Amino acid sequence: MKWKFTGDIPIYLQIMEQMKEQIATGTWKPGEKLPSVRELAVQAGVNPNTMQKALAELEREGMLYSQRTAGRFVSENEEEMNRMQERLVQQQLEGFAEGMRKLGYEPREALAVFEAYCSRWEETAERRRNEYINGMQGSL
Amino acid sequence: MSTLMECRDLYKKYGKKKALNGLSLELEGGKIIGLLGPNGSGKTTLIKILSGLLRQDGGIVRVGGNPIGIESKNIISYLPERTYFPTRMRVREAISFFQDFYQDFEVSRAEDMLNMLGIDKNMRFKEMSKGTREKVQLIMVMSRDARLYLLDEPIGGVDPAARDYILKTILGNYKEDASIIISTHLIADIENILDDIIFIREGQIVLHQMADNVRQEYGKSIDGVFREVFAC
Numbered sequence: 001m002k003w004k005f006t007g008d009i010p011i012y013l014q015i016m017e018q019m020k021e022q023i024a025t026g027t028w029k030p031g032e033k034l035p036s037v038r039e040l041a042v043q044a045g046v047n048p049n050t051m052q053k054a055l056a057e058l059e060r061e062g063m064l065y066s067q068r069t070a071g072r073f074v075s076e077n078e079e080e081m082n083r084m085q086e087r088l089v090q091q092q093l094e095g096f097a098e099g100m101r102k103l104g105y106e107p108r109e110a111l112a113v114f115e116a117y118c119s120r121w122e123e124t125a126e127r128r129r130n131e132y133i134n135g136m137q138g139s140l
Numbered sequence: 141m142s143t144l145m146e147c148r149d150l151y152k153k154y155g156k157k158k159a160l161n162g163l164s165l166e167l168e169g170g171k172i173i174g175l176l177g178p179n180g181s182g183k184t185t186l187i188k189i190l191s192g193l194l195r196q197d198g199g200i201v202r203v204g205g206n207p208i209g210i211e212s213k214n215i216i217s218y219l220p221e222r223t224y225f226p227t228r229m230r231v232r233e234a235i236s237f238f239q240d241f242y243q244d245f246e247v248s249r250a251e252d253m254l255n256m257l258g259i260d261k262n263m264r265f266k267e268m269s270k271g272t273r274e275k276v277q278l279i280m281v282m283s284r285d286a287r288l289y290l291l292d293e294p295i296g297g298v299d300p301a302a303r304d305y306i307l308k309t310i311l312g313n314y315k316e317d318a319s320i321i322i323s324t325h326l327i328a329d330i331e332n333i334l335d336d337i338i339f340i341r342e343g344q345i346v347l348h349q350m351a352d353n354v355r356q357e358y359g360k361s362i363d364g365v366f367r368e369v370f371a372c
Contacts, residue, residue: 005332007361010352042312045304047172047333050352 003044011046015054023063023074023081024088030076034064144169144288144319145190150199152185152343159185160196161343169287170316172333174351174362175323177340178370183323184221186340187290190321191218204287214243217286221293223277227266231259231276242284250283253309271298278306282313289320295329303329331362339369 005014022028034040037055041048055072058064062080066072075081100110145167152160159182167173175183188194189201192208203212225234231254238245254261257275265273274297281289294310295303311333314320324330331337337354339347346369347354351362358365 007328007331007363008355008359010355011332012352038312042308045307045311045332047335047351048311048316049170049172049335 003046005046011050012054012057015044015046015051016058019054019058020063020084020088024085028074030074030078030081032074033070034072034074036071142168144204146200146202147186148200150186150189150201151197152182152189152194153197158343160189160199163199163340163344165338165345165348167319167321167336169319171335172310172320172322174327174330174334174337175321175340176325176327176337176362176366178325181340182343183340184292185343187218187292187321187323190288191216191290215287217242217281217284217289219278219281219289219291219294221296223265223273225265225273225277228264230262230264232261234265234276234280235261238280238283244285245280246283246285249313250279253279253283257305271302274298275302275306278309282309285315285318287318289314289318291320291322293324294322295324295326300329307333327366328361328363334362337362339366341370 003015003018005011019028028034034055035043037052038048040055041051044051055064059066059072062077063075063084064072065075096114097107097110100113105113143166145165147163147165150160150163151158161182163182163186165186175186177183185194189196190203190208190212192213195208201208204215206212229237235247235250238250239247251261254276257272257279259272259276265276268276274294278291278294281291289310291310295306298306307330310320310322322330322334331351334351337347337349337351338345349357354362354365358368360368
C-alpha cells in the first residue's frame, strides 16, 4: 500500500483521508482486520501516536471499530460506507468545480465540457474492451 | 504522562561563546521529538549534556528523576554524530561490547536487523562504507531497551533509501513509553515521524509544539516553518 504525505496539512488528517480512499477502493475490505498501530505506522513512515490518533478518529466516524482484545476492523456498516463514498465523490466534484470556476467557467459551460469528456471516456473504454476481446479471440 | 526529562536554566559556554543560554525544557515519555535548529544553535551541546559527555556550567538536568550519572546513563541510549567504534573492530565484537556494557541490550534484535540488511557480523568497521557504519551504529543504539534515545544527526551521511530504512528502524524499535530526541537539520526527511518539534536558537528554545499543530497553525510543513523562523 502506498502512502503519500504533504507537509502543510496535519499528518493525521492525511492518514484519515487516505484510509478512507483505501477502504472505498477495496484495499481494505469490510470486516477486515487492520495490522497493529505500530505496523501501520512503520509502513506509512509516520509516528505511531499520529497513526493512533487517525485510527481513533476513523473509529469515532464509524469507519473502523475495535474489539477489545482482537484488534481493529474495517466497519461492515453499509450505511456508513455509503455515506463515506458519497463524501469522497462530493470532494471530487468540489475539486473539479473549484478548478473550473478559477478558469472562469459558468456551471453550464463546465457541465458541457465534462459531458464531452465523459463521452470520450466512454469511447476509450469501449475501444479497450473491444481490443481486449479481439486479443482474446486471436490467442484462441 | 510523567516527566521523563527536565532541564532548567541550562548554561554552557565554550570560551566566550555561549552554547546554551538559559535553556529550559521538559519532555514526557512516549514521544518522538525533533530537536531542530541551525548550525551552532546548541543542539549537540544539549544532547551531550544529557548523555553525560559534557557538564553544564549552570542549571539543572534530570532524566527519569535523577541527575546525570549512572542512573541516567542506564536509561539513555545515545547515538553520537560520529561513529566511535575502533576501525579494526568487527561487528560481532561491537555486539559483545554493548552486551557487556548495557543490561538492556537485546542481542537478538540487533542480529535480526543486521541480517535484514545483509551485514556480515565478521566485517570490520574499516571495511564498511560510511552509510553502512552509520546503520550498524544506529542498530546498536536502537537495540537497547532505553527510556530515552538521543540521536544526533542519525541520517546525515546516508542515501535516501537508507534514510527510509533508518526511520523505519527507529519507528519499529522503541517501547511505547520511551522517548526519542532526534537532532537534525534535514527536517523534510524526518518530519512525518515527529510528535513534537523543538526549535532551538542561540542556546534557547524558541518553539516547542506538537508537529501537527504547527502544520495546522501555519498551513506549512515543519520544514517551511523552520525556513521562515530561521530565515537569514
